[in-house]
Amino acid sequence: MRSPVTEYLQAIVDDVRDQDSGERADYIDVLKNADPDKLGLALCTTDGQLYSVGDADYEFSIQSISKPFVYALALDMYGPDEVHSHVGVEPSGEAFNKLSLDDDGRPANPLINAGAITVNQLIGGPDIPVEQRSEKLRNYFSRLAGRELTIDQRVLNSELETADRNKAFAHMLREAGTISDEAHDAVASYIAQCAVLVTVKDLAAMAATLANGGTQPVTGEKVVSAEAARLAQAVMVSSGMYDASGQWMVNVGIPAKSGVAGGLIGTLPGQLGIASLSPRLNKQGNSVRGVKIFRELSSSLGLNLLSSNFYRAPGIRRIERRDDADIVELQGMINFTSAEKILRGLMGRRLHCQKLIFDVSNVTGFNKAGRDLIKDGLMQFRNDGIDVAIYDPDHTLSDWTFADGTTAQAIRDFTASFSVPATREEVYRAITKPHSWWDKKVEGDAAEQGSEFHYSDDDRYVGFSVQEADGDRVVWTVEPTDNPKEDHEWDDTSLIFDIEEDEGNTKVNFTHRGMRPHDRGYEEIAKTWKDRIAKGLQPLIGREEDA
Structure with missing residues (x-):
């Protein structure tokens, strides 16, 4: 069964494939001749699930995407105070290849070229040879990716031939005392960092490592500290897309970093890492199709960091088997990330029954991406021959229609309706005297909103609170107590009476909310309610009318 995430x-x-605006980076010979039609996308969750489509195994140079990762490594090696004495954390408001220094000679942030050269020089200290520093970073990137990466010598040599601007930066940084290496060595070390070959799968895993507080989600290795990962993502928010960073956070809302080879990464803290590849760039040096991909991920899948729907949601409350059905109870707010985890968990679980019931009665809400993904997953289960049903008493899912136009089977609470030749007031008065029609063992006030009553016999105890009592509707909610005889079959249920006039009569719609057909003992409880209403409540209403 193919995951709907991959299809998304x-x-x-596919939606961006035909968009061919933008140009390849023409100042680096290898990148100028790169295949402009390469297009890949990968997503890695913080628990190690990797999804990828398109040219996901195609290798390209990491370029400036390396910068936040090297910054995180420097933070762990020297601590924030020392690192920030060499480089700032403020957005420059300028292009990546502009020299932006503050009054102390520090580059504005670690993601512009001058800042990245400075941070690169911190790795291993001032006396380490270029080759040794480059190998240290290659090994570090390999741990982040979860596989051995290599340096592309063609890219390294090509960039060194046209590195005059970066060498000028290095001379000025050396003049300001910010770096101590010879300018050529400083630039060679920095370019080697940018020439490491990666795929979008690698980058998604690397981004997910930052999102996961520094722990590589596939290998489980703690590569950087949680604090370093947090600071790296913070700088990605303010400066990751250079002079387009502000507009990026307004429109997309995902901490991101781009590279001139066409790569683009994003992180959603605590949830996932994303990476795309498309070599054509806009005037800011960001991938044109990559930007469009991330905009769509943000809007259609609800992955905007600043959205009210963005947070880790609980997902599955419990799974149990009853008779011939697997029952999956969900809880909390279901967004894209939690929906993905729910469906992946179910696909990996061996479902023993031919019926699957999704209980969403404890779900506080779905955002659009979470709702659509859950419904697409249920449709796939159904198409695989499993009978799918949904229990959604509050219509939290909004509708039960699948993408192909078919509708899921709906599971209903126990309900009963009847009409009587009595006034609304007489019916309401009778209902709120449960000791007269339910059982004389009912004690307490059932008519006043906020009051409490209970039923108790030798074997069981059930306590209620009056949630609504306004003449048109009565709602009694079962409340947990410390009574040792408490009947837990009634847990999380409510008794609801809706009263309405009906052509001279009064109609009562009764619902035992939370008493579902797949619950144990449902048949016996349903029969008891039918008898209780027919033999107790309806005759009492007649007596109220006669009185």
Whole structure:
């Protein structure tokens, strides 16, 4: 069974495939001749699930995407105070290849070229040879990616031939005392960092490592500290897209970093890492199709960091088997990330029954991406021959229609309706005297909103609170107590009476909310309610009318 997440990613890639605006980086010979039609997308969750589509195994140079990772390494090696004595954390408001120094000679942030050269020089200290520093960083990137990476010598040599601007930066940084290496060595070390070959799969895993507080989600290795990962993502928010960073956070809202080879990464803290590849760039040096992909991920999948729907949601409350059905109870707010985890968990679990019931009664809400993903997953289960049903008493899912136009089977609470030749007031008065029609063992006030009553016999105890009592509707909610005889079959249920006039009569719609057909003992409880209403409540209403 193919995950609907993969299909979502494929649809996004297909949607941008024909958009061919932008130009390749023409100042680096290898990048100038790169295949402009390469297009890949990968997503890695913080628990190690990797999804990818398109040219996901195609290798390209990491370029400036390396910068936040090297910054995180420097933070762990020297601590924030020492690192920030060499480089600032403020957005420069200028292009990546502009020299932006503050009054102390520090580059504005570690993601512009001058700042990245400075941070690169911190790795291993001032006396380490270029080759040794480059190998140290290559090994570090390999740990982040979860596999051995290599340096592309063609890219390294090509960039060194046209590195005059970066060498000028290095001379000025050396003049300001910010770096101590010879300018050529400083630039060679920095370019080697940018020439490491990666795929979008590698970058998604690396981004997910930052999102996961520094722990590589596939290998489980703690590569950087949580504090370093946090600071790296913070700088990605303010400066990751250079002079387009402000507009990026307004429109996309995902901490991101781009590279001139066409790569683009994003992180959602605590949830996932994303990476795309498309070599054509806009005037800011960001991938044109990559930007469009991330915009779509943000809007259609609800992955905007600043959205009210963005947070880790609980997902599955419990899974149990009853009779011939697997029952999956969900809880909390379901967004894209939690929906992905729910479906992946179910696909990896061996479902023993031919019926699957999704209980969303404890879900506080779905955002659009979470709702659509859950419904697409249920449709796939159904298409695989499993009978799918949904229990959604509050219509939290909004509708039960699948993408193909078919509708899921709905599970209903126990309900009963009847009409009586009595006034609304007489019916309401009778209902709120449960000791007269339910059982004489009912004690307490059932008519006043906020009051409490209970039923108790030798074997069980059930306590209620009056949630609504306004003449048109009565709602009694079962409340947990410390009574040792408490009947837990009634947990999380409510008794609801809706009263309405009906052509001279009064109609009562009764619902035992939370008493579902797949619950144990449902048949016996349903029969008891039918008898209780027919033999107790309806005759009492007649007596109220006669009185």
